[in-house]
Amino acid sequence: MNFKDLLSSMFTYTPDNKQTYHFNLVEDIHTKAYPESDIGKDENPKTKIFPSLTVNTDYLKSKFNLLINSDIIFRNFVLNARGKQYQALLIFIDGMINTEIMNEFILEPLMMRNKNNLFEGSQNKVISEAVANNITVRKVKKFNLPNYISSCLVPQNAIKQVSTFEEIISGINSGNCALFIDTLDLAFDIEVKGFKQRGIEKPSNEIVIKGPHESFVENIRTNTSLIRRFVNNENLIIENVNVGNITKTKCGVCYISGLANEDLIAEVKFRMHNLDVDALLSAGQLEQLITDSSNINSPQLISTERPDKAASYLLDGRVIILVNGSPYAIITPGILSDFLSSPDDKNQKALFSNFTKFIRLLAAFITLLLPGLYIAVTSFHQEILPTELLFSILASRANVPFPIIFELLVLEISFELIREAGLRVPSPIGPTIGIVGALVMGQAAVSAGIVSPILIIVVAITGTASFAIPDYAFGFHLRVYRFLFIFLGYLCGFLGIALGLFTYMIMMCDSKSFGVPYTTGISPLEHVKGSSYFLPPVWKREYRSGFLNSKKTNKQGHISMKWKNS
Amino acid sequence: MDIAEYLGGKTLKTFIGIVFIFYFMFSSSILLRNFCECLKIVYYPMTSLIFIIITFIIVICITLHHRFSSIAKVNLLIIPLVIISIIFLFVANIENFSLDNIFPIFGDGLFNTFVTGLGNLGAFGGITLLYFLPPLLKEPQKMKKVYLTSVILGTIYFLLCVSIILFMFISLMYTNQIMPLYSAARHIEFGNFFQRLESVFLLIWILQMVCYLSIVSKLSIFIFKKITNIQDEKPIILVFGLLIFAISLFPKNYAISKFIENYLYHYMVIGISIILGLSILILAYLKKRKKKELNANYEENH
Numbered sequence: 001m002n003f004k005d006l007l008s009s010m011f012t013y014t015p016d017n018k019q020t021y022h023f024n025l026v027e028d029i030h031t032k033a034y035p036e037s038d039i040g041k042d043e044n045p046k047t048k049i050f051p052s053l054t055v056n057t058d059y060l061k062s063k064f065n066l067l068i069n070s071d072i073i074f075r076n077f078v079l080n081a082r083g084k085q086y087q088a089l090l091i092f093i094d095g096m097i098n099t100e101i102m103n104e105f106i107l108e109p110l111m112m113r114n115k116n117n118l119f120e121g122s123q124n125k126v127i128s129e130a131v132a133n134n135i136t137v138r139k140v141k142k143f144n145l146p147n148y149i150s151s152c153l154v155p156q157n158a159i160k161q162v163s164t165f166e167e168i169i170s171g172i173n174s175g176n177c178a179l180f181i182d183t184l185d186l187a188f189d190i191e192v193k194g195f196k197q198r199g200i201e202k203p204s205n206e207i208v209i210k211g212p213h214e215s216f217v218e219n220i221r222t223n224t225s226l227i228r229r230f231v232n233n234e235n236l237i238i239e240n241v242n243v244g245n246i247t248k249t250k251c252g253v254c255y256i257s258g259l260a261n262e263d264l265i266a267e268v269k270f271r272m273h274n275l276d277v278d279a280l281l282s283a284g285q286l287e288q289l290i291t292d293s294s295n296i297n298s299p300q301l302i303s304t305e306r307p308d309k310a311a312s313y314l315l316d317g318r319v320i321i322l323v324n325g326s327p328y329a330i331i332t333p334g335i336l337s338d339f340l341s342s343p344d345d346k347n348q349k350a351l352f353s354n355f356t357k358f359i360r361l362l363a364a365f366i367t368l369l370l371p372g373l374y375i376a377v378t379s380f381h382q383e384i385l386p387t388e389l390l391f392s393i394l395a396s397r398a399n400v401p402f403p404i405i406f407e408l409l410v411l412e413i414s415f416e417l418i419r420e421a422g423l424r425v426p427s428p429i430g431p432t433i434g435i436v437g438a439l440v441m442g443q444a445a446v447s448a449g450i451v452s453p454i455l456i457i458v459v460a461i462t463g464t465a466s467f468a469i470p471d472y473a474f475g476f477h478l479r480v481y482r483f484l485f486i487f488l489g490y491l492c493g494f495l496g497i498a499l500g501l502f503t504y505m506i507m508m509c510d511s512k513s514f515g516v517p518y519t520t521g522i523s524p525l526e527h528v529k530g531s532s533y534f535l536p537p538v539w540k541r542e543y544r545s546g547f548l549n550s551k552k553t554n555k556q557g558h559i560s561m562k563w564k565n566s
Numbered sequence: 567m568d569i570a571e572y573l574g575g576k577t578l579k580t581f582i583g584i585v586f587i588f589y590f591m592f593s594s595s596i597l598l599r600n601f602c603e604c605l606k607i608v609y610y611p612m613t614s615l616i617f618i619i620i621t622f623i624i625v626i627c628i629t630l631h632h633r634f635s636s637i638a639k640v641n642l643l644i645i646p647l648v649i650i651s652i653i654f655l656f657v658a659n660i661e662n663f664s665l666d667n668i669f670p671i672f673g674d675g676l677f678n679t680f681v682t683g684l685g686n687l688g689a690f691g692g693i694t695l696l697y698f699l700p701p702l703l704k705e706p707q708k709m710k711k712v713y714l715t716s717v718i719l720g721t722i723y724f725l726l727c728v729s730i731i732l733f734m735f736i737s738l739m740y741t742n743q744i745m746p747l748y749s750a751a752r753h754i755e756f757g758n759f760f761q762r763l764e765s766v767f768l769l770i771w772i773l774q775m776v777c778y779l780s781i782v783s784k785l786s787i788f789i790f791k792k793i794t795n796i797q798d799e800k801p802i803i804l805v806f807g808l809l810i811f812a813i814s815l816f817p818k819n820y821a822i823s824k825f826i827e828n829y830l831y832h833y834m835v836i837g838i839s840i841i842l843g844l845s846i847l848i849l850a851y852l853k854k855r856k857k858k859e860l861n862a863n864y865e866e867n868h
Binding site for chain 1: 605609610618621622624625628629632633635636637638639640642643644758759760761762763764765766768769770772773776777780
């Protein structure tokens with residue numbers, strides 16, 4: 001727009017004859033443009049495969065929307081078997097299969113003629129023959145094409161004969177290829193997965209000093225193999241459960257048969273089988289879907305990216321859930337003390353691990369209560385502070401024009417902002433955000449008289465303490481509830497803190513995780529055997545967690561270090 | 567309740583239930599009122615008493631929505647804290663103790679100590695809770711162990727409290743004080759840094775108070791449920807909370823409320839908790855024995 005046009009548009013009126021383009025997704029929310037879709041609803045889930053290849057092809061073309069779908073490949077070819085030729089069809093999704101396997105071990109053996117496959121004549125194989133009284137008795141094995149294909153023609157380790165479209169479509173969606181042959185009312189689900197995936201890397205959120213440095217990845221089979229390597233026992237069962245009406249996400253329920261409580265396994269499977277959701281994309285979603293209801297919103301299932309931690313809990317008698325596409329495993333049930341424990345605790349001497357456990361407990365209290373206690377002390381209970389300290393606090397606050405609650409909230413929210421920004425920004429800038437946020441902004445805020453230096457110390461200690469909580473979800477929970485205690489401390493001082501703490505404890509004690517009281521090991525003390533918060537020395541860790549009521553109570557002998565007696 | 571039913575049928579059960587509900591509601595309300603009065607005097611002189619009481623009532627109502635086992639679990643966490651705090655109070659104040667303060671031992675005279683002072687037995691009102699514990703126990707066979715532990719812990723706490731007050735203050739002084747233990751806590755000093763720790767003790771005592779109130783209210787609801795055979799207790803929780811609130815506001819001022827606690831409540835404890843409770847137990851025992859004897863005679867004759 002030039003200057004003349006600008007002036008004319010400002011001071012003159014010209015009717016707008018041009019039709020402007022407007023797009024509204026929803027005109028009226030009460031009028032539906034389309035009927036309710038039945039996607040994900042299995043009205044006729046067990047449609048049998050037809051013997052005619054043309055019918056099957058048409059059916060699948062319609063199912064996969066082949067006219068508009070670009071990555072679904074339908075490959076027609078002629079199959080040679082025992083000198084006969086059959087029309088065949090391979091269906092797979094481009095990008096999800098390994099092309100080399102497909103060419104060399106599926107298409108080539110099926111299409112090429114070879115000597116053994118050229119056998120003509122009777123299709124029936126004579127196993128034995130006997131002649132008695134001029135009568136020949138022959139024992140004949142009838143030729144069976146499906147068996148012949150899977151046992152002689154396709155040199156592939158995982159091949160399955162399926163008879164319904166539901167099974168074959170699920171296989172294609174997960175990266176397998178489907179083989180249809182004319183005249184056969186079944187299809188072959190052949191595993192040729194070959195999509196690109198992330199390799200096993202170091203854990204990024206659960207770092208340990210002495211433990212292994214491997215973490216789960218997005219592929220469920222890699223994760224199961226990681227667990228199998230640690231458990232190294234044939235009693236490790238990994239059951240498949242599909243969740244999600246549309247996504248049919250593959251989940252693995254892992255437990256050690258002979259160790260885990262049968263009721264617990266049944267409950268986990270029951271909850272997973274009774275989920276009516278369209279999609280399941282991560283372990284975090286599943287965690288929320290199967291967790292017990294709680295007023296307090298504390299995490300009740302443990303989430304880990306470490307296979308060694310998952311294996312350790314499996315050997316304790318717990319049940320692990322893996323979700324395809326998520327690099328986290330869910331451990332059921334989870335109790336309060338689990339969220340303050342690190343996998344490294346068991347790798348160190350009891351004295352050191354208990355010291356760090358005590359520090360973590362302290363960190364949890366500081367994260368939850370310190371700002372609230374500070375505000376309560378400075379507003380209501382100043383006498384608790386030594387006179388000199390009180391003077392220094394008063395002096396530091398002398399230049400601050402805001403009430404203490406405002407000051408504290410400004411700092412706490414700023415701290416949360418910096419933390420959130422640090423997570424979102426690209427990793428090279430992350431430390432810069434921390435430095436800028438913590439040093440520059442903090443110093444500037446003190447100089448400007450917005451906050452007092454002592455409050456900076458309080459908030460910094462609280463923030464540092466929150467990083468000492470090993471479980472991210474539990475740390476988050478404490479961070480949120482900290483604000484509640486800030487308000488209670490500001491409103492009623494220690495009275496508010498005490499009443500809030502009591503209510504918080506009641507809610508926590510009332511929670512359950514898969515039938516296990518959340519505070520087991522702390523209160524009540526009845527199942528403390530094997531599940532106490534502080535660890536006994538390694539030779540005294542005889543029992544599995546008592547609250548699990550696992551099938552095998554002891555996990556090591558009464559005298560584990562027998563070499564000492566020899 | 568079941569023993570009362572065994573002794574005198576449903577009528578006695580209902581009567582005993584109502585008496586104990588009244589006792590629990592009354593005692594908890596008066597104790598709450600007195601505690602809140604002390605809080606108001608010590609820390610919240612500008613705050614209306616109603617607001618202080620309401621905060622407790624809200625917490626009690628929230629607590630009552632949870633299971634009895636959850637309240638018991640929280641008690642398990644708080645009681646050690648309370649015991650440790652009282653031991654700490656005792657140890658930290660040892661240097662302030664004076665043996666002379668307990669003399670003269672029967673200073674008020676024998677009559678006043680043993681007859682007029684009979685009301686002081688009301689301090690053992692907590693025993694009443696033990697009557698209602700058996701049906702709530704997960705393992706009733708461990709009842710004796712539970713009772714013994716509770717009595718021992720209660721005795722230790724009680725002895726420590728009395729010792730602190732007796733050894734620290736002369737009798738004329740502590741009878742006029744608002745919270746003698748609070749005053750004792752004010753004497754604790756560790757160097758220059760820890761000079762006034764009484765508010766920390768107060769925090770623990772608030773927790774202790776809510777524990778007591780929640781247990782008593784839960785028991786009242788439990789008794790009410792037994793009398794009326796109602797299935798869901800949730801609709802009556804607010805009613806019980808409001809009742810405690812209303813009763814706690816009956817006394818016109820702290821002096822009247824203290825008077826009610828010292829005389830009416832203490833004698834009520836003796837009447838209901840000790841005399842009524844024990845007589846039901848004894849009579850039920852006698853009835854059971856008689857029934858046993860009759861059965862034995864019947865079996866001998868036939």
